[in-house]
Amino acid sequence: MNLLFLTLAEISSVEERGIYQDLLRKFRNEGHDVTIVSPVERRKGIATNFNTKKGVSILQVKTLNIQKTNIIEKGIGTIAIEYQYLAAIKKHLTGKKFDLVLYSTPPITFAKVIEYIKKRDHAKSYLLLKDIFPQNAVDMKMLKEGGFLHKQFLKKEKKLYHISDTVGCMSQANVDFVLQNNPEISKNKVEVNPNTIEPVVFNYSDLQKKAIRKKYQVPTDKKVFVYGGNLGKPQGLDFLLETILATETQDVFFLIIGDGTEFQKIQEWFNNKKPANAKLLQRLPKEDYDQLLASCDVGLIFLDKNFLIPNFPSRLLSYLEMKMPVIAATDPNTDIGDVIEEAHCGYKVMAGNQDEMQLKIKLILNSNIKEIGERAEKLLLSKYTVDQSYHLIMEKIE
Structure with missing residues (x-):
């Protein structure tokens, strides 16, 4: 099978670790021909190019800056990317026919590209719904509900659902939300296809964990509660900072690792408050991040309390992979906390x-953290491995 994957994530190799790289590597390893169309932002100064790495074709398309930039360039860039991808595909991929076009949100603006491939190649289409836009922007008050832009994006969202043969959602709450807010969609085309990874075993000894902590000047005599990932408005990180100040127990140390639009604000907070029970680190290389994460004790998830859409952050998988209990502080609409509690891993x-x-x-501190961690790994292996996503997708085209 020839697979075309469209994404906003910058992918330069499927040998890297990540929810998309792991899934695409699975397709390649199963003998399928994989082509990725991925952006390379203008700040990098790299022209549109096409190359093949370890059996996977990658078409990098030069775009405007669409990540970690101002809202105007992000908006224009997100709209323009559809036309940039289409032009690049027509130029570089004319000689290859695809059986399946796979794509993820964000963005919702790939409709013309998907329609072109479906019509040209009679391909099947599968949407991995990772972000429900524009409602998430309305929730964050970044977009006015009922305004011109909101109406335009709603049309694009509905068009994307319409042209998708299957919509794979991250959880049951996402399935329910999509169907309730888009009654025109057939229930048969929407399913749970969650974030998944190819797990790696991190069996560090206590001595190794202490050495890793010392490298980053993290206490070795405390339980380390770690938040790792994007530091943006959707995460509602003010509550994390409040938690750091409110946690008086001497047994807990908070570690924040990440980058994003709120990093500067959080760094200023650290500079002003100088909390003795917390440390902030900017984004680390993936290998270093995984090592540091593996030396921690408890994973933290934060989401803004105003969300109406049921987000399901992929950072959960990293915590489960590291055999860590998880505390998820979220809005009432996501089911990520229910999943964690039902599995008795946080x-x-x-x-x-x-x-x-x-x-x-306090409940975590008074529990057997190792036992809870074993249940976390069990949850990962039972629900969130790439084998499951792969088979769900293959069922639709076989």
Whole structure:
């Protein structure tokens, strides 16, 4: 089978680790021909190019800056990317016919590209719904509900659902949300196809974990609660900072690792407050990040309390992979906390409820963290491996 994958993620090799790289590597290893269309932002100064690495074709398309940039360039860039991808595909991929076009949100603006491939090659189409836009932008007050832009993006969202043969959602709450808000969509074309990875075993000894912590000047005599990933408005990180100040127990140390639009704000907070029980590190290389994560004890997930859409952050998988209990402080609409509690590998907290957060921190500290971690790994292996995503997708084209 010839597979075309469209994404906003910058992918230069499927040998890297990540939810998309792991899935595409699985397709390649199963004998399928994989072609990736991925952006290379103008800030990098690289022209549109086509190359093959380890059996995978990669078409890098020069775009405007669409990640970690101002809202105007991001908006224009997101709209323009559809036409840039289409032009690049017509130029570089004219000689290859595809059986399946696979794509993820964001963005919702790939419709013309998908329609072109479906019509040209009679291909099947599969959407991996990772972000429900424009509702998430409305939730974050970045877009006015009922305004001109909102209406235009709603049309594009519905068009994307319409041309997708299958819509794979991250969780059951996502399936329910999509069907409730888009009654014109057939229930038969929407399914749960969650974030998945190819797990790696991180069996570090206690001595090795201590050495890793010392390298980053993280205490070796405390339970380290780690938040790793994007530091942006959707994460509602004010509650994380409140939690750091409110946690008086001497047994807990908070580690924040990441980057994003809120990093500068968080760094200024650290400079002003100088918390003795926390440390902030900017984004690390993936290998270094994984090592540091593996030396921590408890994973943290934060989402803004105002979300109406049921987000399901992929960072959960990293925590489960490291055999860590998880505390998820979220809005009431996501089901990520329910999944964690049903698997007995952590707790959910309503974002903003500090009393509840302190209770769950104490429950974790008074529990057998190793046993909870074993259940976390069991959850990962039962629900979130690439084998499951791969078979769900293959069922639609066989």
